[in-house]
Amino acid sequence: MQQKGRRSRAAVPALAGNARMARQAERRGAILAAALEEFAASGFAATRLDDVARRAGVAKGTIYLYFNDKEHLFQELVRAELSPIVGAVATPQMAQLPPQAIAEIIADIFVREIFGTRRKDVIRLVITEGARFPKLAEFYYHEVIERVMTALRPILTRAVERGELPNDALARFPQLLVAPALVALVWNSMFDRFAPLDVRDLMRAHLDLLFGERTSSGKSARNSPRNSL
Amino acid sequence: MQQKGRRSRAAVPALAGNARMARQAERRGAILAAALEEFAASGFAATRLDDVARRAGVAKGTIYLYFNDKEHLFQELVRAELSPIVGAVATPQMAQLPPQAIAEIIADIFVREIFGTRRKDVIRLVITEGARFPKLAEFYYHEVIERVMTALRPILTRAVERGELPNDALARFPQLLVAPALVALVWNSMFDRFAPLDVRDLMRAHLDLLFGERTSSGKSARNSPRNSL
DNA sequence: GTCAAATGACTGACTGGTCAGTCATAATAT
DNA sequence: ATATTATGACTGACCAGTCAGTCATTTGAC
Structure with a gap:
């Protein structure tokens, strides 16, 4: 770049x-x-x-x-698609919610606004081309990663202090909250034809892993209702 | 391809x-x-x-x-680097160990044999080029993903049946066990210059998240010893 | 209102450079 | 001598980026 x-x-x-x-x-x-x-x-x-x-x-x-030139076109494309979405996660009223609710909202946004959208492809492009386009990686870091991280970290830290989380892993590495989304994107583009991955189920399982739900089983019959996801 | x-x-x-x-x-x-x-x-x-x-x-x-041609060279490179490593995870004696031990071994292998090695770059290449090279994705799926998944799934399923895991999330989606490794690879290549990521700590935090460790805090002072990691 | 001049958005053939893959020739081994 | 292995100049295709020229629209003079 x-x-x-x-x-x-x-x-x-x-x-x-x-x-x-x-x-x-x-x-x-x-x-x-x-x-x-x-x-x-x-x-x-x-x-x-x-x-x-x-x-x-x-x-x-x-x-x-x-x-x-071609590179500016590419960068503008990424900016145009992704800049709007960040606000949805880094919103002030998030700070009031308990960590589980936040995790559910983020998972929901990912499934509906990214994975179910062309934005999926844009993020995939950032992943595949980012290492070769320092300018793109920098833009993406400051515009997306940093804003999301600085929104999440204090919330998670406070949740730890309040004893709402079992340990400080998530507070130290908010990346762990988002990791399955990355897996979903990569899997979807490379391996779906061999073994399709139900992203919604994946995210649900991830939440179960993080926040108890000691009962879950099977993909359809689940008793504890989770509204938006 | x-x-x-x-x-x-x-x-x-x-x-x-x-x-x-x-x-x-x-x-x-x-x-x-x-x-x-x-x-x-x-x-x-x-x-x-x-x-x-x-x-x-x-x-x-x-x-x-x-x-x-160039593509065959590329594919041979991936094969030569990655085929050897799979055996380490898909080994028979794994089946005897409890899930936590397995997760720790996998994390350890990742940190030492992949992240600390040129193999890191090879896997990165698979991720960035895989969607554009169906042959490569197919090879990688059958040679790496499938073998690891079929090794892990029965073990995790049995652990669920024995009540060694709180729910069946990991058994249904072994990808969740490996997701942070993917994050580490991507982060390392794109964002390390802005915010370096300690991969070993990330993997430790991930394990804490999965397997209790209700105490962990800070990056250095940890009391529960974890030998190889 | 009419028409000519000015504007600037748009076009696409062209250029310059790049690079995968080839093959006639040379070097080396047997 | 013959066969095998290696070389690197060459070719043909490809494509980002350019720019001289076109034409629809706007402006302004009458």
């Missing part, structure tokens, strides 16, 4: 009539949508901007009116 | 004297070692076979005497 010092010719196509701006936003959106499809299907390196352009119904040159 | 129907000229360089075979094995090994370095540093697509050849002290054409 080498940032060229040079300013893009494209960056801000002079804004004029309201119709123009609308049209521009539309164009930009179409390009981003097409890029999502292509990047998700082929990864960063193997994606041809010719294909993105064709899918967006636009000439290749037009892409360069809206984005500096 | 499109398999060309055509047979490689290289496949089996006619074996003759013993010295020759030794030399060939050496050459092959040098190429694989060089390929590991390059693939780990740049990923599959961005790795140049020119660089692999130079690092191996060999001409580019020589690579094609030992491997059909």
Whole structure:
């Protein structure tokens, strides 16, 4: 993600009539949508901007009116898809809830808003391309990881102090709360054709593991109701 | 991983004297070692076979005497590195141990034999390239995932029946036992420069979470001794 | 209201560079 | 001598990024 010092010719196509701006936003959106499809299907390196352009119904040159280069397009795509979702987890009223409720909410958000969505592919892209794109990893760390971690840690720490958690493992490593989600993403993209994985069940089992539920068994017949998940 | 129907000229360089075979094995090994370095540093697509050849002290054409093409080289690399390690987890005497001991052994193997090794990079490559290389994903699934899963599941199921585990979550999803290892690999390659992660501590915390240890606190002062980890 | 001039969004053929894979030739072993 | 192994210059395909030119829309003069 080498940032060229040079300013893009494209960056801000002079804004004029309201119709123009609308049209521009539309164009930009179409390009981003097409890029999502292509990047998700082929990864960063193997994606041809010719294909993105064709899918967006636009000439290749037009892409360069809206984005500096392939890498910026990729990064903007990630930003556009993931920035909105973070707020849902790092919300203030979270702090009031007991850890189990928080874990359930996070699992629910993951299943519905990420796994059941194109965002699944975006996060997969971050995982697969992140190590090769320091800028992307940095953006993702500060924009997603850090914000979620700093929201979770004090809550979990306080829960430990109150004796609501059996030990401080989760408070020290909030990653452990999210680990199964990562497994689900990777498994889904690589092994689902050999052994499909029911993500919702996986997350339920994870919660059972963390918060008692000494009874659970079988995938369908469960007696203790869990509303949203 | 499109398999060309055509047979490689290289496949089996006619074996003759013993010295020759030794030399060939050496050459092959040098190429694989060089390929590991390059693939780990740049990923599959961005790795140049020119660089692999130079690092191996060999001409580019020589690579094609030992491997059909870039993809076969990549796949052989994964096979060579990972096939040996699986036996350590899927060993018969495992079946005798209680679940906690098994979890500790697995964590220990991960920390010492994978994370502390080049194998870390190989698994990372499988994760990042697997979705784009069905052949690789298939090999990895059958050679690694399946073997580990079929070794673990009966053990965990029996532990549930014996009441050695609080619920059947782990038996139904052995992935949950390994999830933090995946997190460690991904975090290490993307976020360590922002927030280094102590993998050993992470795995310890995971075990605490799974198997009681209602006391743990702080990273150094821990009273319940855990030998190998 | 009409028309000409100005604007700038858009196009796509083209360039420059890259790299997997080949093969005629050379080196080395038997 | 012959066979085997190794070399590296070469080729052909590929693709990100460019830019001279097109054309729809807007502006402003009358």
